[in-house]
Amino acid sequence: MKFKIKIWRQKNAKAKGEFVIYDIDNISSDTSFLEMLDILNDKLISEGKEPVAFDHDCREGICGMCSLFINGEAHGPDTQITTCQLHMRKFKDGATITVEPWRSAGFPVIKDLVVNRGAFDKILQAGGFVSVNTGGAQDANIIAISKKDSDESMDAAACVGCGACVATCKNGSAMLFVAARVSSLAKLPQGKVEGSQRAKAMVAKMDELGFGACTNTGACQAECPKSISISHIARLNREFLTAKLRD
Ligand code: FES
Structure with missing residues (x-):
């Protein structure tokens, strides 16, 4: 060819x-x-x-x-x-x-074709880590988690952080990336504790770094190589609002 x-x-x-x-x-x-x-x-x-x-x-x-x-x-x-x-x-x-x-x-x-995606690292850092004591692997195995929740968490965790969602979005929004990260932890008992605060911190960092707002066009979901669903953005919004109401 x-x-x-x-x-x-x-x-x-x-x-x-x-x-x-x-x-x-x-x-x-x-x-x-x-x-x-x-x-x-x-x-x-x-x-x-x-x-x-x-x-x-x-x-x-x-x-x-x-x-x-x-x-x-x-x-x-x-x-x-x-x-x-x-x-x-x-x-x-x-x-x-x-x-x-x-x-x-x-x-x-x-x-040329190389861009600086360090902003994603900064957003992840803003989200912090899971600070509850999760114990060892055997302890994790005795925490009962429903199949639905674990599937949703794993689906969100499939995000590889490539940035296709941002590049595709007409607003340059990183909402799908942030939502996948927030959702993968918020659906599990260990990550749920800090879920709302994590959402608030990551959204604030995303705004600070110049990413645009989400207007629900769904382009990010269509182009995502891992088919991350925009339903995770709805969860991110819920976690974010919860944090704001608590404030
Ligand atoms: S080079 Fe690793 S996902 Fe393409």
């Missing part, structure tokens, strides 16, 4: 970026999207040109590092996968593919 890859190139955070088009051919349909970028980079290096900077780590849909906006969609045209799980057979032979970094005030571009 052959493609025209239209990629956002930007030297550093302060430089003005621009799209550059590269031709690439001899790509197997079974090549992953990131492998295609590896092949492109090998070509650029052999031509004495600067390779394209992009984020990746596990390449198995686990770490949440790969973060590309492909043809106007977070993680590309497939659903419920991260960019590293996307394959070139999803594109037409000869197609032009546009590749951009996540675009959001909360995620400034560092270089």
